[in-house]
Amino acid sequence: MAQRFGKPRLNLGARFTLSIGLVILAASAFVFASVYRLQEEQTLAHLDTQARALLTQMVVLRQWVAEYGGVWTMQPGDSFAEISNGYYLKTPAMVTKELSKRSDALGYYRFHITSLNLKNPDNAPTEAEREALIRFENHPSPLSELETVDGAQMYRYMIPLETAQSCLRCHGDQRGRRRGRARRLRCRVRDSHRR
Numbered sequence: 001m002a003q004r005f006g007k008p009r010l011n012l013g014a015r016f017t018l019s020i021g022l023v024i025l026a027a028s029a030f031v032f033a034s035v036y037r038l039q040e041e042q043t044l045a046h047l048d049t050q051a052r053a054l055l056t057q058m059v060v061l062r063q064w065v066a067e068y069g070g071v072w073t074m075q076p077g078d079s080f081a082e083i084s085n086g087y088y089l090k091t092p093a094m095v096t097k098e099l100s101k102r103s104d105a106l107g108y109y110r111f112h113i114t115s116l117n118l119k120n121p122d123n124a125p126t127e128a129e130r131e132a133l134i135r136f137e138n139h140p141s142p143l144s145e146l147e148t149v150d151g152a153q154m155y156r157y158m159i160p161l162e163t164a165q166s167c168l169r170c171h172g173d174q175r176g177r178r179r180g181r182a183r184r185l186r187c188r189v190r191d192s193h194r195r
């Protein structure tokens with residue numbers, strides 16, 4: 001006589017244990033996903049605060065340099081605008097770039113100053129920066145995004161710079177272009193879960 005094989009049946013106790021197990025698994029997955037999302041949000045908020053603070057500090061420093069009409073140094077450094085009696089004149093852009101090089105070498109953050117109307121073609125914007133600069137013409141509010149650069153995640157924060165009276169001493173020929181100058185700051189995301 002042919003033997004009949006039915007579906008294996010679990011007794012009530014096993015079914016109950018299995019259901020409880022599944023509920024615990026689903027709840028754990030939900031808690032894990034929520035904690036992860038919260039951590040991501042906190043990391044981004046932290047990076048945003050850091051980027052704003054660093055950029056504010058750099059803007060203040062640049063204004064200070066601009067109000068003195070540039071700073072004179074005893075060494076030429078990477079670049080200088082003028083030389084007089086053995087002293088070298090550094091513009092705010094030159095100071096920005098030299099400081100950026102140092103902080104980048106330490107692996108912390110970097111600045112990029114750029115414009116649609118360039119004094120120095122080496123400061124040309126990337127495609128993404130160009131789009132942001134054009135957007136700044138009508139919407140001068142900060143832009144930020146996470147991006148991957150050379151395999152590392154970076155947080156990019158970009159603001160439009162307003163042209164003050166102190167800037168016109170050297171940028172007078174660009175009068176009327178009050179916006180369209182911008183610079184961006186990028187911070188490396190160094191939290192372990194993003195590495």
Ligand code: HEC
Binds near residue numbers: 114118119166
């Ligand atoms: C002492 C002269 C001087 C002053 C003051 C000055 N700049 Fe500049 N600026 C320059 C020079 C020269 C460059 C190009 C230098 C370089 O990149 O090495 C430059 C570059 C820039 C750039 C990068 C894009 C480009 O044109 O190459 C921006 C943006 C900029 N300046 C904005 C400003 C703003 C805003 C101020 C006022 C806070 C200011 N500058 C004050 C001389 C000056």
